[in-house]
Amino acid sequence: MKVLMFGWEFPPHISGGLGTACYGLSKGLLYNGVEVLFVVPRMYGDEDGESIRLIDASDVLLDVNEVKYHEVWRKLTVIGVHSILVPYMSPEEFRRASTFASLEKTDIENSVFKTKFQFSGKYGHDLFKEVARYAVVAAKIAASNEFDVIHAHDWLTYPAAIAAREVSGKPFIAHVHATEFDRSGEHVNQDIYDMERQGMQAADKIIAVSRLTRNIIITRYGIHPDKVKVVHNAVMPMTQQHKRPERYFPEKLVTFLGRVTFQKGPDYFVEAAYKVLKKDKNVRFVMAGTGDMLPKIIRRVAQLRIGSRFHFSGFLNAREVDHVFGLSDVYVMPSVSEPFGISPLEAIRSNVPVIISKQSGVAEILRHALTVDFWDVDDIADKIYGLLHYQGISKMFIHHGKDEVENLKWDDAAWKVKNVYEEVVQRKNSIAFQS
């Protein structure tokens, strides 16, 4: 079995949940004996090269130290396509960011508004054109490679997968990590919605990251329930146990980590923080991440006069994320809509008890976590206070949560994905045989 995968972000440049999921899943597939041809838009390293580049696997790949994967890693080929596509970006943001990039010399390196997208070079400002261009390249790749099944992650890559299917005649699996409804609430971008739906309709099978997402796919996109399968995400084991970093302030720390956007519910975190601080001054809060709501959040923090206890760290890289988890006593994910949500798993892995929104996919599989309605700030505040003050519950969460998370393995998730592959390939073959 060999899969042509249109994925996102391969190491060493991983910045978000989607990249982490693609990486973990590929590793798991390799472990299950699936060969992976991984196509990824890359704006790093090959800026002046040709548009398609075969990346030396040893260059970017798996931890060679991991003996388990040592045998299988040569079954993976990574193809970097020179493109500035990045996940989680609206057409407006894309235009702004790419315009920004063409201005010479900007000093955003040191800013809390620094994003993970640092464009360089000259690009068009139309996201949809870039998606179409990517599909053309994808067709080229599909024509010159052998594989059994096509697997694409989220809407930006659906046109590429459809093009690859046209060229090769192989079945296509759409993997839905987030929908436009998660990103924008009820104010969906019609163009994006249309592309998502086209992709889902064209797909032979759809994988959703949670039951929550599966429901959205069925009710909002009108897809037949039989076509949609749930495979929950997993978490990669820590390669080494980090020592808990030393904390230089006496207060406890409550953390929000994620894009500061409507979807993630940062405003509810602020209101809850205010309520906790009214009761207990010996707590600090940190909001790690950036996004379009950040200015509004900062203004609200100042308005509530809690700026001396509520901090902003800006966007964090992987090492800094580990660091901030190491400092934290509670992690809160008050997402308004979260198809899955890998970061609570990472928090638990770092021995941090978590409070997660009921409106999240991860709530379907985590038992040792407190769940809240994102809008219920009293409840969130209550639970933060409880985890900070009642050792019994926080200790139990740390203890059992870790076991729970360690059992969520990508190898198992990938096995389910592999079953989906086999199913669609078989069906395709039998149809071909019949006709």
Added chain:
Amino acid sequence: MRSICFYFQVHQPVRLRRYRFFEIGKNHQYYDDHANRTIMQKVAAKGYLPTNQMLLDLIREYGQQFKVSFSVTGTALVQMEKYSPQTLESFQKLAATGCVEFLGETYAHSLCSLRSKDEFVNQVGLHREKIREHFGQDPTVFRNTELIYSDDISEMVEEMGFKAQLTEGAKQILGWKSPNYLYCSARRPKLKLLLKNYRLSDDIAFRFSNRDWPDWPLTSEKFVGWLNQLPPEEEIVNLFMDYETFGEHQWAETGIFDFMRHLPKALFSNSTYKFLTPSEAVDSFNPVGPIHVPFPISWADEERDLTAWLGNDLQDDAFDSLYRLETLIRNTGDKNLLKDWEYLQTSDHFYYMCTKFFSDGDVHKYFNPYDTPYEAFINYMNVLSDFTLRLEKTVSLPLEIKVQPKKAVVKKKSVKTVKSKTINGAEPVVRKK
């Protein structure tokens, strides 16, 4: 006798470096030494040094006829000592001529006059020491940070022994009155007021190089012509401006130095005006009336109020968080903490958090090292959090150990004595704690 009075403000804040959340409690170095050094040296080379030399030449040429005054903040002096000693020397040379007056202000260019009398008195005292140390003068005229003034402030300034204060000739306090007279505080008439003529001052400080301005180019002769058009009974024209006007806000290429160099000559040959220092002006004229200022004014922006530094939530949260620490500060003797406490009060930090982008955005942008007010706020609060932790640590430790056992003993005794007295039938004694 008609006169003009020049006063130049010399100020550099001690700028903060990018201080991250992760450093709170761990790293106590807050300042961007590199930026502070480069900016001081750049401004010295482009502005302070050549302008000081020009003024010195003019004083030598015209003797006692040419006079100016300065207010130099403590934070600027500290940075001159460190990064540009020759600038300090050149100011000292000017001080030695006897034609240059140095004014009093807060040490750290702070906004404390709006919040705390104790801190205000403290900072003015620190500044006085610094001026005495470097220039051998004892300031008798006061200028508050950004010319901020109100009736309340005038009380404190008068009590500190100053005979006059400089402030803005703001429309909202003057109404139909002219700024070109000596006035006095309504509440403390002993305190005289010199009001900035903002039109003529800003012609030099802001509009000088503006080619869209109908009066461009401004020559010394044209300026003297305007002075001559003022009603003859008006006594004094106060030209107050940032010293960075020369060479920094207005580059040398605009002709600002030539303008200033020729101004005395043009003035002496075509008019009856004289140069006076602020304290000479106060001694030469009688106040024509009191000025009521119930709400603080300043020289900033179109509104001439405090909204450049205070009023939005970012600024108010930061300001409140800072001055909440004052009682703790009074109990610490730690020199480093006191130094940081001063530097953190500098008004510039609050100016960076200003969100008035649209009306005076250009000026604000020019002076702002941060991309947005939000970043300024985040950075300042991170630094302040670390500072607060240090302060709490040093102050709380000795207090707990020393004070508590003593108190307990005293309490017991006093209870006993009271009891015994009432038992004996004597009059119950009400004791003060």
